[in-house]
Amino acid sequence: MASIQVKPMIINNVCLTTHPDGCAAMVNEQIDWSKAQKKIDGPKNALIIGCSTGYGLSSRIAAAFSSGAGTIGVSFEKLPTAKKTGSPGFYNNAEFDKKSQEAGIYSKTLNGDAYSNDIKEEVISLIKEKFEKVDLIVYSLASPVRMDPATGILHKSTLKPIGETFAAKSVDFMKEIVKEFTIEPAGEGDVENTVKVMGGEDWEIWINMLSEAGVLAEGVKTVAYSYIGPEVTATVYRKGTIGKAKENLEATGLKLDEKLKPIGGRAFVSVNKALVTRASAYIPVVSLYISILFKIMKAKGNHEGCMEQIYRLYDERLYVEGETPVDSEGRIRIDDLEMREDIQAEVSVLWDKVSTETLSEVTDIIGYRKDFLQLHGFDVEGIDYGKDVVLED
Numbered sequence: 001m002a003s004i005q006v007k008p009m010i011i012n013n014v015c016l017t018t019h020p021d022g023c024a025a026m027v028n029e030q031i032d033w034s035k036a037q038k039k040i041d042g043p044k045n046a047l048i049i050g051c052s053t054g055y056g057l058s059s060r061i062a063a064a065f066s067s068g069a070g071t072i073g074v075s076f077e078k079l080p081t082a083k084k085t086g087s088p089g090f091y092n093n094a095e096f097d098k099k100s101q102e103a104g105i106y107s108k109t110l111n112g113d114a115y116s117n118d119i120k121e122e123v124i125s126l127i128k129e130k131f132e133k134v135d136l137i138v139y140s141l142a143s144p145v146r147m148d149p150a151t152g153i154l155h156k157s158t159l160k161p162i163g164e165t166f167a168a169k170s171v172d173f174m175k176e177i178v179k180e181f182t183i184e185p186a187g188e189g190d191v192e193n194t195v196k197v198m199g200g201e202d203w204e205i206w207i208n209m210l211s212e213a214g215v216l217a218e219g220v221k222t223v224a225y226s227y228i229g230p231e232v233t234a235t236v237y238r239k240g241t242i243g244k245a246k247e248n249l250e251a252t253g254l255k256l257d258e259k260l261k262p263i264g265g266r267a268f269v270s271v272n273k274a275l276v277t278r279a280s281a282y283i284p285v286v287s288l289y290i291s292i293l294f295k296i297m298k299a300k301g302n303h304e305g306c307m308e309q310i311y312r313l314y315d316e317r318l319y320v321e322g323e324t325p326v327d328s329e330g331r332i333r334i335d336d337l338e339m340r341e342d343i344q345a346e347v348s349v350l351w352d353k354v355s356t357e358t359l360s361e362v363t364d365i366i367g368y369r370k371d372f373l374q375l376h377g378f379d380v381e382g383i384d385y386g387k388d389v390v391l392e393d
């Protein structure tokens, strides 16, 4: 049994190591928060696709610990080896399963490619065996690639502007340096490939397969997550290749909503707040925007993390008496606080001021970095980082 001391190893805003005890503690923090809230008359049997980190993990925790739902989770994780720790989601899933079992709540996590038909079939068998039917399906994948099972083609998503070069500020949050950077416009196939990976096609395949297998409960709800964001990130995000994928996801939501009507079901896309997750840390410009946003929202006392966002999604949107509140395009908006006019006006002012010299004054770079490290189990209170970590069992 190999054991080593684990320290954060971060290259270009990507962390290559994970601390198992820190991850477990962070999962427990969310579970404890969720348990302390008012109970929601929400899902009973939930399927969470992309369950291991970020919004998907919080969706699973809220389903299980605020609503008592049994959950099946799907995610794609790296297992630990004799030399290297596993991915954060590997440890998060293990802790979630452990705590669910201790609480007498059913939970089973499948590690595999959610885009494949094999895992979909495996999930369907499990639903039939354990739940009969599911009444909530959360689709929360963030992936750089998708192998289309119908063609065997591997599609790669990109984060590129369309038709113009994008020049903006970005931050190296470990070195606390603000840099100018440019991204060249999308080339041939970039939009189509990004839509293939992050658009709605796979969500639709999931719902179709679940429907054909007869495992969707009367009144089933399904939700996928989108993002809009501010003007400063628009060229590379909402108006860029990923924005096209999100438009496609949102159109799929409307289509699925129609499809589910005969069984009293609903499909929604929820536009969520920008938060520090493994996926968002990777997007240039977004980390700098988030650290400014956090500074403003923390000062106003309306900052939320993934857990608070998802609890509010269930409690005030998905599981309300009567109609779910949506915007003019049929989307749920829990980015409402982020997008408030006063908050975005302050973002614009601070965006113009931000530089390496002013970083600590105009942004919450410390909070951003702490959140990032904690995603990987580091910088968590009460963890003894001097102690060896067991790798493979």
Ligand SMILES: NC(=O)c1ccc[n+]([C@@H]2O[C@H](COP(=O)([O-])OP(=O)(O)OC[C@H]3O[C@@H](n4cnc5c(N)ncnc54)[C@H](O)[C@@H]3O)[C@@H](O)[C@H]2O)c1
Pocket (backbone or CB within 6 Å): 049, 050, 051, 052, 053, 054, 055, 056, 074, 075, 076, 077, 089, 112, 113, 114, 115, 140, 141, 142, 143, 144, 225, 226, 227, 271, 272, 273, 274, 275, 276, 277, 278, 279, 280
């Ligand atoms: N983070 C944000 O600021 C933000 C804001 C609004 C919306 N969103 C959206 O929320 C969704 C989830 O993003 P996140 O930020 O929580 O990301 P994340 O990286 O924390 O989580 C992604 C999840 O997808 C899983 N996954 C990736 N590829 C997979 C595959 N092939 N098979 C199975 N599982 C796979 C990962 O294991 C993980 O559980 C995305 O659609 C994202 O665009 C994110």
